Amino acid sequence: MTDFEDTMLRQALAPARDVAPTDEEIARALNRASQPRPLRRSRVVVLTSAAVLALCGAAYATPPTRAAIDDVTGSFSAWVTGDDDQAPGRALRPGDDAPAWVTEPGGRLIAKSDGVALYVTRVANGRDGTLLGFSYGKGASASNGVGISAFDTVDGWRARFDDHALVVLGAPPVADRPGRFSLVGVTARSVRRVELRYAAGPPDVVNGVSGGFVMIGDVSRAPRDVLAYDADGRELERADVSAVTR
Amino acid sequence: MSVTNNLDREQAARRASTIALRTASAIMGDREQAGDVAQDVAVDVLRSLDKLRDPDGFDAWVYRITVRRTLRVLRKRRSGLVEVPLALALDVGDTAHEIDRDLVIAARGALGQALMTLPPRQRVAIALRYVHDLTDREIAAAMGCRRGTVNALLSRARAALRDVPTLQALAIQTEGGSR
Numbered sequence: 001m002t003d004f005e006d007t008m009l010r011q012a013l014a015p016a017r018d019v020a021p022t023d024e025e026i027a028r029a030l031n032r033a034s035q036p037r038p039l040r041r042s043r044v045v046v047l048t049s050a051a052v053l054a055l056c057g058a059a060y061a062t063p064p065t066r067a068a069i070d071d072v073t074g075s076f077s078a079w080v081t082g083d084d085d086q087a088p089g090r091a092l093r094p095g096d097d098a099p100a101w102v103t104e105p106g107g108r109l110i111a112k113s114d115g116v117a118l119y120v121t122r123v124a125n126g127r128d129g130t131l132l133g134f135s136y137g138k139g140a141s142a143s144n145g146v147g148i149s150a151f152d153t154v155d156g157w158r159a160r161f162d163d164h165a166l167v168v169l170g171a172p173p174v175a176d177r178p179g180r181f182s183l184v185g186v187t188a189r190s191v192r193r194v195e196l197r198y199a200a201g202p203p204d205v206v207n208g209v210s211g212g213f214v215m216i217g218d219v220s221r222a223p224r225d226v227l228a229y230d231a232d233g234r235e236l237e238r239a240d241v242s243a244v245t246r
Numbered sequence: 247m248s249v250t251n252n253l254d255r256e257q258a259a260r261r262a263s264t265i266a267l268r269t270a271s272a273i274m275g276d277r278e279q280a281g282d283v284a285q286d287v288a289v290d291v292l293r294s295l296d297k298l299r300d301p302d303g304f305d306a307w308v309y310r311i312t313v314r315r316t317l318r319v320l321r322k323r324r325s326g327l328v329e330v331p332l333a334l335a336l337d338v339g340d341t342a343h344e345i346d347r348d349l350v351i352a353a354r355g356a357l358g359q360a361l362m363t364l365p366p367r368q369r370v371a372i373a374l375r376y377v378h379d380l381t382d383r384e385i386a387a388a389m390g391c392r393r394g395t396v397n398a399l400l401s402r403a404r405a406a407l408r409d410v411p412t413l414q415a416l417a418i419q420t421e422g423g424s425r
Binding site: 021154165 | 256259263264268269277280281284285289290292294298299372373376377391404407
């Protein structure tokens with residue numbers, strides 16, 4: 001493009017540079033933001049069962065600003081691009097009984113409860129693309145199609161997760177425990193504790209959260225909300241899970 | 247460290263709203279629709295302000311939210327083509343001091359139609375470059391892609407605009423005349 005065309009584009013879009021919000025618009029935004037956020041259904045990411053899912057490539061480089069933002073994707077994005085100091089969860093051990101597609105690319109264990117595990121993997125795809133994958137299920141049986149896995153670019157996950165501090169990935173029933181379900185989710189770095197609250201009675205609690213959680217819930221107690229807290233006990237996010245087990 | 251301690255909420259709302267309004271105005275060409283996007287962006291920012299750990303990253307963060315919100319609106323209305331006259335519907339003002347005023351008005355008219363034919367991400371890249379003067383790196387951060395992708399988006403957008411007959415005529419007219 002010539003300098004003239006460059007200048008023409010700049011000139012043509014110049015009016016947009018002078019637009020400014022009115023005081024009324026600012027006041028409205030402040031007012032809206034101060035209202036309690038309507039409780040919305042949890043961000044349940046629908047994952048296709050069995051093996052590897054989407055393989056949409058495209059290279060990815062973490063823009064520097066992302067490290068400044070504390071959200072679910074931020075828990076994994078640096079690791080996906082090769083920063084092992086930022087690795088979530090812990091390295092896999094022989095006893096973890098993880099499926100092959102998790103162990104072979106050097107996946108990590110994010111959380112485990114009652115045999116149900118949540119793994120995270122990074123997989124090179126194509127010339128220079130790297131995909132972030134989440135897999136959960138019960139032991140190596142996941143390789144037989146029982147487990148659930150999904151892969152996407154970090155951008156793809158970010159589009160699904162928005163800026164949430166907690167996202168519920170799913171709540172499959174626990175096969176050998178009638179009336180129980182495994183609540184699986186991922187969290188921002190700052191999340192240290194997750195609670196599953198019921199219609200009545202004490203909540204189920206997971207402490208020491210590092211990037212995600214697996215909880216075994218009780219369907220008969222009517223699960224209501226899952227809440228994420230930081231190290232100071234501040235509530236960071238609340239997701240409605242009442243519909244998950246219906 | 248929380249940004250909330252250092253940044254006045256009203257100041258944050260005004261800054262976020264301004265960035266979003268200018269970007270969305272350039273992309274959508276409609277002050278009212280751009281205002282809606284700006285509202286949503288400002289509310290998103292205010293509600294998540296305590297998640298921003300680095301105050302220096304504020305603008306980049308707002309750009310990213312703005313891009314996401316704007317693309318969401320564009321994609322929603324993609325199925326039904328909406329007539330959007332673009333920034334050219336805004337006042338010409340006193341911006342025509344470097345190039346002949348009539349030429350600018352004509353270019354705005356032509357660009358208004360041409361930009362609406364571009365894919366949403368190309369429009370976003372054009373707006374970030376020519377409204378906010380962001381670098382490739384900053385645009386990449388806002389759009390969540392590589393710098394190479396930004397280059398490709400801008401190149402394709404410019405190539406498409408270069409093919410607009412009215413703009414070609416204007417370029418020839420100017421290069422042969424007033425320049």
